[in-house]
Amino acid sequence: MISMTTTLEKKLKAMHEELLVEQPRTRERVASTAKERKPRLMTQSPFFAIVNKEIADHVRSWRFNVMIALLGLTCLGSLYTAVTNMTAGGSKDEAEGAFLFLKLFTMTDGTLPSFTVFISFLGPLLGIALGFDAINSEQNRGTLSRLMAQPVHRDYIINAKALAALIVVSVMFLALSLMVMGIGLIRIGILPTVEEFMRILCFVGVSIVYVAFWLNLSILFSVRFRQPATAALSGISVWLFFTIFYQLLVNVVARVSAPSPMARPEEVLQFQQFIQTLLGIVPSQLFSDATTTLLMPSVRSLGPLTMTQMVGTIPSPLPLGQSLLLVWPQVTGLIAATLVCFALAYVSFMRKEIRPR
């Protein structure tokens, strides 16, 4: 092994010296270098070179560290309220009692929102922060055209950027959740069951998809808008629209189209489903539906249930498979929205003409 590396080094040094003391090239020489070029030592593919650099940039950036600090603090805060609440009140609900560990993520005493609510609130911010200047800042710095002049496929750049941000988000969420679990384990002294652990992993997965949606949306904006500030503001306005105005709009629509108190049950049901469809467009609604179901096994349905459907049910928590089945539409919706955003960003990046700034 050692001898191999030394010969390699020697070879490299020879190449290096050759570069320094270059003789005038004759045609044959040029032709021979052209031939040598093909079996070049491919120890690192250019794609992963970009991914590596992007991850390093994210981790070193102030922006990301501020986000980590923010998420870490909220995480600790919600954990604190959950633990104090848990030790003070104990479990009142028998059905939930079995899933005490999951309450670390959902429990709140009203002063601070729970961990899941924090994620649904801060996740978009994180996604937007990681993506809003992905392409346009490269363009403004004049590095994009230099990057494009290297022998890499054009889609490597956008794919690598999306992947790098996704890896960063995944590692961060996994670490945060494991930290919550770890601290919770020490504080409440109850071991999580396998099912609880799986549920938490599913929750992490859904959170990553949720953040990925906002990430890809902001990458789309970063391709479309030349100014990073415009892209960031557009991302934030979409987020605000969905969190505040869309709910208002839905409320208005609901009030206007609400059936009379005398209406038949079918009409009421139809109306309920209509409102639910309207709300189903909102990513944060999809996320909170999915996470509630995953973290509260007693949730049996996300839509209205009629009395006939309720008859004969045993008030027991659902197994993980059933909970997953229940949130499948939500998760599919989130993934689809994410993919649509990425596809749009991809297409518009591929069609973009890269000119020097």
Added chain:
Amino acid sequence: MSDPIIELVNLTKRYPGYTAVDNLNLTINRGEIFGLLGPNGAGKSTTILMMLGLTEPTSGRVSVCGFNSTREPIAVKQRTGYLPEDVGFYEDYTGLENLVYTACLNGFSREEARLKAEGVLKRVGLWEAATKKAGKYSRGMRQRLGLADVLIKDPEVIILDEPTLGIDPRGVQDLLKLIHSLSREEGLTVLLSSHHLHQVQEICDRVGLFVSGKLLAHGNIETLSQTLFSNEPFVIEARVSSRDTADKLVNSLYQIDGVLRVTADGNKLDVGSARDASAEIARAIVESGADLTYLLKKEYGLDDIYDHYFREKVESYA
């Protein structure tokens, strides 16, 4: 011995509303330094982008190193170094780190990349600034770093878009000298675009004049000036003390053998002739009793070629 390395055949690029490059035909040989000259917006950058496959031509064909740039951009980009106009670097990375990244994108391993980066930094004379953040580099240093960035992939062709833009005259001299020596020592083909004529004049083997997407003329500077000014190879500029005498002199200067054109502009006389008649002109002026204050035999440089072309053609195209 022509060995074409860049071939443009009937290359056309149309944008909605205008034609950036219009039916361009050009061949550049291996080892040449070719200057692409033209005013801003002439289509130089677009042509370069098409050579690298960064923009698709509307019609026509580009091939670089035997590869079609539109179909096989990766193969072209492996062999071609491109320094964009106003090149940018990752400002919070050092010069060395920037180069290592480029080398990694070219498929070198990290160790190889580091060795390569050190080598090229020494070559372009930036070794002392290797560990400095690229954001702190001066404009001239940035261009040198750009050149290092281009050289790190061992290119066969380097394409430099406005490499001298915004650098002080001394820096321009150094940079051009560096480009020249690189080309000669390593047999690199260099294509550089510029609108600064005399800078480029010194190092280019051939130049092409580019206006409104058309290549108006190309060749080396002597043949260009010969073909352009064949009717009037010599121009002598003279200045006399007053405007009246200048007007009077016009007729007498026409009498001199070989003089084709005399124009008076204030107290300045512009004489175009088929042979070097500067001595006779001076004598004629002095004998007429006028005070000759200044006499200049013009030699055609790129400036005049440029002037000649752009003043007229730009107007006629516009």
